[in-house]
Amino acid sequence: MNLLNTNRRRFLELLTVSGLGLTAIPTLQAQEKGVVEHPLVDSPPVLQCPSETGMTVVWAVGIPATGWVEFGTEKGKLDQIASGEKNGLLPYHDRFLQIRLSGLKPNTRYFYRTATASFKYINAYKFERGEPEYSNVYSFVTLGTDKENSSFSVINDTHENQKTLKLLTERLKLLDSDYTVWNGDLVNSVENADQVVKAILRPAHSPFAAEHPLLFVPGNHDYRGNWSRNLELALPHWSLNDLRDQVTTRNFAIRNGSLALIGLDTGEDKPDHHPAWAGLAKFEPYRIAQRDWLERALNKPEIASAPFIVAFCHIPIFSSNPKANGGDSLQGFASFQRQAGNLWGPLLTKYGVQLVVCAHQHRFHFEPATPERTWAQVIGGGHAENAQVTVIHGRTKSGKLEVVVDELHSGNELGRWTFEKRTT
Protein backbone atom coordinates (compact mmCIF):
# COMPACT_ATOMS: atom_id res chain seq x y z
CA MET A 1 0.00 0.00 0.00
CA ASN A 2 1.48 3.34 -0.96
CA LEU A 3 1.70 6.37 1.33
CA LEU A 4 -1.18 8.18 -0.35
CA ASN A 5 -3.57 5.30 0.30
CA THR A 6 -2.40 5.06 3.91
CA ASN A 7 -3.11 8.73 4.40
CA ARG A 8 -6.52 8.43 2.75
CA ARG A 9 -7.44 5.58 5.07
CA ARG A 10 -6.27 7.42 8.19
CA PHE A 11 -8.25 10.46 7.18
CA LEU A 12 -11.41 8.42 6.54
CA GLU A 13 -10.99 6.77 9.95
CA LEU A 14 -10.84 10.20 11.56
CA LEU A 15 -14.00 11.21 9.77
CA THR A 16 -15.77 8.06 10.94
CA VAL A 17 -14.80 8.84 14.53
CA SER A 18 -16.18 12.33 14.09
CA GLY A 19 -19.56 10.84 13.28
CA LEU A 20 -20.30 13.51 10.74
CA GLY A 21 -20.02 11.35 7.65
CA LEU A 22 -17.97 13.97 5.84
CA THR A 23 -16.23 13.02 2.63
CA ALA A 24 -13.07 14.74 1.51
CA ILE A 25 -9.60 13.47 0.96
CA PRO A 26 -6.59 15.70 1.69
CA THR A 27 -3.96 15.45 -1.00
CA LEU A 28 -0.49 14.18 -0.18
CA GLN A 29 0.90 17.37 -1.72
CA ALA A 30 -1.12 19.51 0.68
CA GLN A 31 -0.04 17.39 3.64
CA GLU A 32 3.60 17.73 2.66
CA LYS A 33 3.21 21.50 2.46
CA GLY A 34 1.54 21.54 5.88
CA VAL A 35 -1.64 23.04 4.38
CA VAL A 36 -4.80 22.26 6.35
CA GLU A 37 -7.46 21.02 3.95
CA HIS A 38 -11.10 20.92 4.91
CA PRO A 39 -13.79 18.56 3.68
CA LEU A 40 -16.45 19.96 1.35
CA VAL A 41 -18.99 19.86 4.20
CA ASP A 42 -17.28 20.89 7.42
CA SER A 43 -20.11 20.88 9.99
CA PRO A 44 -23.55 19.48 10.57
CA PRO A 45 -26.43 21.91 10.01
CA VAL A 46 -27.09 24.37 12.84
CA LEU A 47 -30.69 25.63 13.04
CA GLN A 48 -31.15 29.24 14.14
CA CYS A 49 -33.62 32.14 14.25
CA PRO A 50 -36.77 29.99 14.55
CA SER A 51 -40.20 31.53 14.01
CA GLU A 52 -43.72 30.24 13.41
CA THR A 53 -43.12 30.34 9.67
CA GLY A 54 -39.35 30.19 9.22
CA MET A 55 -36.01 28.67 10.15
CA THR A 56 -32.42 29.48 9.18
CA VAL A 57 -30.01 26.63 8.45
CA VAL A 58 -26.28 27.37 8.71
CA TRP A 59 -23.45 24.98 7.94
CA ALA A 60 -19.74 25.14 7.29
CA VAL A 61 -18.02 24.24 4.06
CA GLY A 62 -14.31 23.68 3.61
CA ILE A 63 -13.87 24.86 0.03
CA PRO A 64 -15.75 27.37 -2.17
CA ALA A 65 -19.24 25.95 -2.58
CA THR A 66 -22.89 26.61 -3.15
CA GLY A 67 -25.74 24.91 -1.33
CA TRP A 68 -29.46 24.61 -0.75
CA VAL A 69 -31.92 22.92 1.61
CA GLU A 70 -34.47 20.31 0.56
CA PHE A 71 -37.43 19.96 2.91
CA GLY A 72 -40.96 18.69 3.38
CA THR A 73 -43.46 17.50 5.99
CA GLU A 74 -42.83 13.80 5.22
CA LYS A 75 -39.48 12.17 5.84
CA GLY A 76 -39.42 10.40 2.51
CA LYS A 77 -40.74 13.36 0.51
CA LEU A 78 -38.47 16.40 0.63
CA ASP A 79 -40.35 18.06 -2.20
CA GLN A 80 -39.54 21.72 -1.48
CA ILE A 81 -36.28 23.60 -2.00
CA ALA A 82 -35.00 26.68 -0.17
CA SER A 83 -32.33 28.07 -2.46
CA GLY A 84 -31.33 31.14 -0.45
CA GLU A 85 -31.18 33.57 -3.36
CA LYS A 86 -30.45 37.23 -2.63
CA ASN A 87 -30.75 39.92 -5.30
CA GLY A 88 -30.65 37.28 -8.00
CA LEU A 89 -27.60 35.47 -6.69
CA LEU A 90 -27.52 32.02 -5.16
CA PRO A 91 -25.29 31.32 -2.13
CA TYR A 92 -21.56 30.93 -2.71
CA HIS A 93 -18.92 31.04 0.00
CA ASP A 94 -15.67 29.34 1.00
CA ARG A 95 -16.56 28.70 4.67
CA PHE A 96 -20.24 29.30 5.59
CA LEU A 97 -23.59 28.69 3.93
CA GLN A 98 -26.77 30.16 5.36
CA ILE A 99 -30.26 29.43 3.99
CA ARG A 100 -33.59 30.74 5.31
CA LEU A 101 -36.63 28.47 5.02
CA SER A 102 -39.79 30.58 4.91
CA GLY A 103 -43.53 30.17 4.36
CA LEU A 104 -43.67 27.29 6.86
CA LYS A 105 -46.73 26.36 8.94
CA PRO A 106 -46.72 26.98 12.72
CA ASN A 107 -46.25 24.05 15.09
CA THR A 108 -45.41 21.68 12.26
CA ARG A 109 -42.62 19.12 11.93
CA TYR A 110 -40.42 19.54 8.85
CA PHE A 111 -37.82 17.10 7.59
CA TYR A 112 -34.80 18.49 5.74
CA ARG A 113 -31.34 17.86 4.41
CA THR A 114 -28.64 20.19 3.16
CA ALA A 115 -27.08 19.88 -0.27
CA THR A 116 -23.58 21.21 -0.93
CA ALA A 117 -21.73 21.41 -4.24
CA SER A 118 -18.16 22.60 -4.74
CA PHE A 119 -17.95 25.52 -7.12
CA LYS A 120 -14.65 26.70 -8.52
CA TYR A 121 -14.46 30.02 -10.35
CA ILE A 122 -11.88 30.07 -13.10
CA ASN A 123 -13.05 33.27 -14.77
CA ALA A 124 -16.34 35.08 -15.41
CA TYR A 125 -17.31 32.61 -18.15
CA LYS A 126 -15.73 29.45 -16.87
CA PHE A 127 -16.31 27.51 -13.69
CA GLU A 128 -16.34 23.98 -12.37
CA ARG A 129 -19.25 22.67 -10.34
CA GLY A 130 -19.09 19.47 -8.29
CA GLU A 131 -21.78 16.88 -7.65
CA PRO A 132 -23.97 17.69 -4.61
CA GLU A 133 -23.22 16.08 -1.29
CA TYR A 134 -26.23 15.58 1.00
CA SER A 135 -26.41 15.66 4.80
CA ASN A 136 -28.41 13.19 6.84
CA VAL A 137 -32.14 13.91 6.99
CA TYR A 138 -33.01 15.82 10.17
CA SER A 139 -36.26 17.34 11.41
CA PHE A 140 -37.48 20.30 13.45
CA VAL A 141 -40.79 21.72 14.67
CA THR A 142 -41.75 25.34 13.99
CA LEU A 143 -42.85 27.63 16.82
CA GLY A 144 -46.49 27.64 17.82
CA THR A 145 -48.72 28.70 20.66
CA ASP A 146 -51.16 25.82 20.29
CA LYS A 147 -49.00 23.27 22.07
CA GLU A 148 -48.90 22.62 25.76
CA ASN A 149 -45.29 21.97 26.71
CA SER A 150 -42.04 23.67 25.84
CA SER A 151 -38.46 23.41 27.02
CA PHE A 152 -34.99 24.94 26.83
CA SER A 153 -31.42 24.12 27.84
CA VAL A 154 -28.74 26.73 28.53
CA ILE A 155 -24.98 26.41 28.22
CA ASN A 156 -22.51 29.28 28.69
CA ASP A 157 -18.88 30.38 28.95
CA THR A 158 -17.55 27.44 26.97
CA HIS A 159 -14.55 29.46 25.70
CA GLU A 160 -13.65 26.92 22.98
CA ASN A 161 -12.91 24.19 25.57
CA GLN A 162 -13.54 20.99 23.59
CA LYS A 163 -13.58 18.75 26.69
CA THR A 164 -16.29 20.90 28.21
CA LEU A 165 -18.15 21.02 24.90
CA LYS A 166 -18.11 17.22 24.74
CA LEU A 167 -19.65 16.98 28.22
CA LEU A 168 -22.22 19.64 27.43
CA THR A 169 -23.28 18.36 24.02
CA GLU A 170 -23.71 14.84 25.39
CA ARG A 171 -25.99 16.22 28.10
CA LEU A 172 -27.89 18.36 25.60
CA LYS A 173 -28.61 15.24 23.59
CA LEU A 174 -30.05 13.49 26.65
CA LEU A 175 -32.15 16.49 27.66
CA ASP A 176 -33.59 16.83 24.13
CA SER A 177 -34.92 20.34 24.86
CA ASP A 178 -36.73 22.35 22.20
CA TYR A 179 -34.01 25.04 22.19
CA THR A 180 -30.40 25.43 23.25
CA VAL A 181 -29.54 28.90 24.48
CA TRP A 182 -25.76 29.46 24.21
CA ASN A 183 -25.45 32.26 26.71
CA GLY A 184 -22.23 33.94 25.64
CA ASP A 185 -18.45 33.60 25.63
CA LEU A 186 -18.45 30.88 23.02
CA VAL A 187 -14.86 31.86 22.20
CA ASN A 188 -12.04 33.76 23.91
CA SER A 189 -11.87 36.31 21.10
CA VAL A 190 -13.03 35.96 17.52
CA GLU A 191 -9.93 35.51 15.36
CA ASN A 192 -10.79 33.54 12.20
CA ALA A 193 -13.28 31.37 10.36
CA ASP A 194 -11.63 28.03 11.24
CA GLN A 195 -11.89 28.82 14.95
CA VAL A 196 -15.57 29.73 14.62
CA VAL A 197 -16.38 26.54 12.71
CA LYS A 198 -14.61 24.36 15.29
CA ALA A 199 -15.89 26.06 18.43
CA ILE A 200 -19.41 26.99 17.35
CA LEU A 201 -20.73 25.02 14.36
CA ARG A 202 -19.25 21.62 15.28
CA PRO A 203 -18.46 21.72 19.02
CA ALA A 204 -16.98 18.35 19.97
CA HIS A 205 -18.18 17.16 16.53
CA SER A 206 -21.77 17.15 17.76
CA PRO A 207 -24.82 17.86 15.58
CA PHE A 208 -26.15 19.64 18.68
CA ALA A 209 -28.53 22.01 16.87
CA ALA A 210 -29.50 20.01 13.78
CA GLU A 211 -32.97 19.36 15.21
CA HIS A 212 -33.35 21.80 18.13
CA PRO A 213 -32.47 25.39 17.21
CA LEU A 214 -29.61 27.31 18.76
CA LEU A 215 -30.47 30.68 20.31
CA PHE A 216 -27.24 32.69 20.51
CA VAL A 217 -26.83 35.31 23.23
CA PRO A 218 -23.55 37.26 22.89
CA GLY A 219 -21.00 37.42 25.68
CA ASN A 220 -18.31 40.05 26.16
CA HIS A 221 -15.61 37.77 24.67
CA ASP A 222 -17.69 37.26 21.51
CA TYR A 223 -17.20 40.97 20.71
CA ARG A 224 -13.41 40.84 20.94
CA GLY A 225 -10.95 39.99 18.18
CA ASN A 226 -10.39 41.24 14.67
CA TRP A 227 -12.90 38.78 13.15
CA SER A 228 -15.83 39.53 15.52
CA ARG A 229 -17.70 41.60 12.94
CA ASN A 230 -17.90 38.50 10.74
CA LEU A 231 -19.55 36.34 13.39
CA GLU A 232 -22.91 36.70 11.65
CA LEU A 233 -21.66 34.35 8.92
CA ALA A 234 -22.06 31.57 11.50
CA LEU A 235 -24.54 33.20 13.86
CA PRO A 236 -27.06 35.17 11.77
CA HIS A 237 -28.75 38.27 13.07
CA TRP A 238 -32.50 38.14 13.62
CA SER A 239 -34.49 39.53 10.72
CA LEU A 240 -35.80 43.06 10.81
CA ASN A 241 -39.54 43.41 11.13
CA ASP A 242 -39.29 46.97 12.36
CA LEU A 243 -36.73 49.56 11.22
CA ARG A 244 -36.36 50.66 14.84
CA ASP A 245 -34.68 47.30 15.45
CA GLN A 246 -31.71 48.01 13.17
CA VAL A 247 -29.25 48.29 16.05
CA THR A 248 -30.72 45.45 18.11
CA THR A 249 -30.46 42.49 15.75
CA ARG A 250 -29.09 40.18 18.44
CA ASN A 251 -32.28 40.46 20.51
CA PHE A 252 -35.03 37.89 20.20
CA ALA A 253 -38.47 37.33 21.70
CA ILE A 254 -40.08 34.03 20.73
CA ARG A 255 -43.07 32.11 22.00
CA ASN A 256 -43.38 28.36 21.94
CA GLY A 257 -46.22 26.65 23.77
CA SER A 258 -46.73 28.36 27.11
CA LEU A 259 -43.17 29.68 27.24
CA ALA A 260 -41.74 32.98 25.94
CA LEU A 261 -37.96 33.32 25.65
CA ILE A 262 -36.27 36.72 25.44
CA GLY A 263 -32.64 37.33 24.45
CA LEU A 264 -30.84 40.45 25.65
CA ASP A 265 -27.27 41.54 24.99
CA THR A 266 -25.20 43.00 27.82
CA GLY A 267 -22.18 43.63 25.55
CA GLU A 268 -18.69 44.30 26.90
CA ASP A 269 -17.84 44.05 30.62
CA LYS A 270 -16.00 47.37 30.69
CA PRO A 271 -17.17 50.94 30.01
CA ASP A 272 -17.09 52.21 26.41
CA HIS A 273 -14.35 54.71 27.25
CA HIS A 274 -12.04 51.98 28.57
CA PRO A 275 -8.63 52.22 26.83
CA ALA A 276 -8.83 48.52 25.88
CA TRP A 277 -11.44 49.43 23.25
CA ALA A 278 -9.50 52.42 21.84
CA GLY A 279 -12.74 54.18 20.93
CA LEU A 280 -14.35 51.29 19.01
CA ALA A 281 -17.17 50.44 21.45
CA LYS A 282 -20.69 51.87 21.81
CA PHE A 283 -22.38 49.41 24.12
CA GLU A 284 -23.89 52.04 26.42
CA PRO A 285 -26.29 53.50 23.78
CA TYR A 286 -26.91 49.91 22.63
CA ARG A 287 -28.25 48.98 26.07
CA ILE A 288 -30.55 52.02 25.94
CA ALA A 289 -31.84 50.96 22.49
CA GLN A 290 -32.49 47.50 23.90
CA ARG A 291 -34.66 48.98 26.62
CA ASP A 292 -37.01 50.33 23.92
CA TRP A 293 -36.83 47.04 22.01
CA LEU A 294 -37.62 45.13 25.20
CA GLU A 295 -40.75 47.16 25.94
CA ARG A 296 -42.01 46.60 22.38
CA ALA A 297 -41.23 42.88 22.65
CA LEU A 298 -43.02 42.50 25.98
CA ASN A 299 -46.11 44.11 24.43
CA LYS A 300 -46.31 41.75 21.46
CA PRO A 301 -49.52 39.72 21.84
CA GLU A 302 -47.78 36.33 21.81
CA ILE A 303 -45.30 37.44 24.49
CA ALA A 304 -47.77 39.42 26.64
CA SER A 305 -50.10 36.41 26.77
CA ALA A 306 -47.39 33.83 27.59
CA PRO A 307 -47.93 32.05 30.93
CA PHE A 308 -44.15 31.98 31.45
CA ILE A 309 -41.42 34.42 30.38
CA VAL A 310 -37.71 33.71 30.80
CA ALA A 311 -35.04 36.22 29.73
CA PHE A 312 -31.40 35.46 28.93
CA CYS A 313 -28.33 37.72 29.00
CA HIS A 314 -24.65 36.96 29.46
CA ILE A 315 -23.62 39.35 32.25
CA PRO A 316 -25.87 39.26 35.34
CA ILE A 317 -28.00 42.39 35.71
CA PHE A 318 -28.39 42.26 39.47
CA SER A 319 -26.05 41.83 42.43
CA SER A 320 -26.92 41.72 46.10
CA ASN A 321 -23.30 42.65 46.89
CA PRO A 322 -23.12 46.46 47.31
CA LYS A 323 -19.38 46.40 46.43
CA ALA A 324 -19.79 44.41 43.19
CA ASN A 325 -18.24 45.89 40.02
CA GLY A 326 -21.13 47.15 37.85
CA GLY A 327 -19.07 47.44 34.64
CA ASP A 328 -18.91 51.23 34.89
CA SER A 329 -15.40 51.52 36.33
CA LEU A 330 -12.00 51.55 34.63
CA GLN A 331 -10.80 49.17 37.36
CA GLY A 332 -11.27 45.43 36.81
CA PHE A 333 -14.34 44.20 34.92
CA ALA A 334 -18.06 43.83 35.51
CA SER A 335 -19.34 41.08 37.74
CA PHE A 336 -22.79 42.44 36.93
CA GLN A 337 -24.08 45.01 34.41
CA ARG A 338 -25.45 47.93 36.39
CA GLN A 339 -26.66 50.01 33.41
CA ALA A 340 -28.54 47.04 31.91
CA GLY A 341 -30.09 46.26 35.30
CA ASN A 342 -31.24 49.85 35.74
CA LEU A 343 -32.68 50.03 32.21
CA TRP A 344 -34.21 46.59 31.79
CA GLY A 345 -34.86 45.44 35.37
CA PRO A 346 -37.92 47.66 36.03
CA LEU A 347 -39.49 46.54 32.72
CA LEU A 348 -38.94 42.88 33.55
CA THR A 349 -40.73 43.49 36.85
CA LYS A 350 -43.54 45.57 35.27
CA TYR A 351 -44.34 42.80 32.79
CA GLY A 352 -43.93 39.93 35.26
CA VAL A 353 -40.91 38.17 33.80
CA GLN A 354 -40.20 35.26 36.16
CA LEU A 355 -36.56 34.40 35.60
CA VAL A 356 -33.38 35.91 34.12
CA VAL A 357 -30.72 33.36 33.16
CA CYS A 358 -27.15 34.74 33.15
CA ALA A 359 -23.54 33.60 32.85
CA HIS A 360 -20.11 35.35 32.94
CA GLN A 361 -19.10 34.64 36.56
CA HIS A 362 -18.17 31.00 35.82
CA ARG A 363 -19.87 29.96 39.01
CA PHE A 364 -23.44 28.97 39.80
CA HIS A 365 -25.42 31.48 41.83
CA PHE A 366 -29.12 32.05 42.43
CA GLU A 367 -30.90 35.21 43.59
CA PRO A 368 -34.55 34.64 44.47
CA ALA A 369 -37.24 37.13 43.46
CA THR A 370 -38.33 39.73 45.99
CA PRO A 371 -41.58 41.73 46.34
CA GLU A 372 -39.83 44.66 44.55
CA ARG A 373 -38.12 42.54 41.87
CA THR A 374 -40.46 39.88 40.49
CA TRP A 375 -37.75 38.01 38.61
CA ALA A 376 -35.24 35.58 40.05
CA GLN A 377 -31.72 35.47 38.59
CA VAL A 378 -29.77 32.27 38.03
CA ILE A 379 -26.12 32.22 36.89
CA GLY A 380 -24.48 29.26 35.14
CA GLY A 381 -20.95 27.88 35.59
CA GLY A 382 -17.74 27.86 33.53
CA HIS A 383 -15.49 25.59 31.50
CA ALA A 384 -12.18 24.76 33.22
CA GLU A 385 -11.28 21.33 34.64
CA ASN A 386 -11.84 22.55 38.17
CA ALA A 387 -14.81 24.80 37.36
CA GLN A 388 -18.50 24.09 37.65
CA VAL A 389 -19.78 23.06 34.22
CA THR A 390 -23.54 23.52 34.19
CA VAL A 391 -26.59 23.00 32.06
CA ILE A 392 -29.58 25.04 33.17
CA HIS A 393 -32.73 23.49 31.80
CA GLY A 394 -36.39 24.43 32.01
CA ARG A 395 -39.56 22.64 31.02
CA THR A 396 -43.24 23.50 31.28
CA LYS A 397 -45.49 20.71 32.38
CA SER A 398 -48.76 20.42 34.28
CA GLY A 399 -49.23 24.20 34.15
CA LYS A 400 -45.90 25.01 35.84
CA LEU A 401 -42.36 25.83 34.76
CA GLU A 402 -39.64 23.75 36.39
CA VAL A 403 -36.01 24.90 36.12
CA VAL A 404 -33.06 22.72 37.13
CA VAL A 405 -29.30 23.35 37.27
CA ASP A 406 -27.08 20.30 36.73
CA GLU A 407 -23.32 20.33 37.38
CA LEU A 408 -21.66 17.88 35.01
CA HIS A 409 -18.28 17.14 36.67
CA SER A 410 -19.81 16.04 39.98
CA GLY A 411 -23.18 14.93 38.66
CA ASN A 412 -24.81 17.06 41.35
CA GLU A 413 -28.01 18.98 40.97
CA LEU A 414 -27.27 22.54 42.18
CA GLY A 415 -30.81 23.86 42.24
CA ARG A 416 -34.44 23.22 41.27
CA TRP A 417 -37.28 25.73 41.26
CA THR A 418 -40.91 25.69 40.20
CA PHE A 419 -42.57 28.80 38.78
CA GLU A 420 -46.31 29.44 38.71
CA LYS A 421 -48.01 31.09 35.74
CA ARG A 422 -47.62 34.86 35.42
CA THR A 423 -50.36 37.00 36.83
CA THR A 424 -49.27 40.33 35.28
Ligand SMILES: [Fe+2]
Ligand atom coordinates in the same frame (compact mmCIF):
# COMPACT_ATOMS: atom_id res chain seq x y z
FE1 LIG B 1 -18.10 36.69 30.10
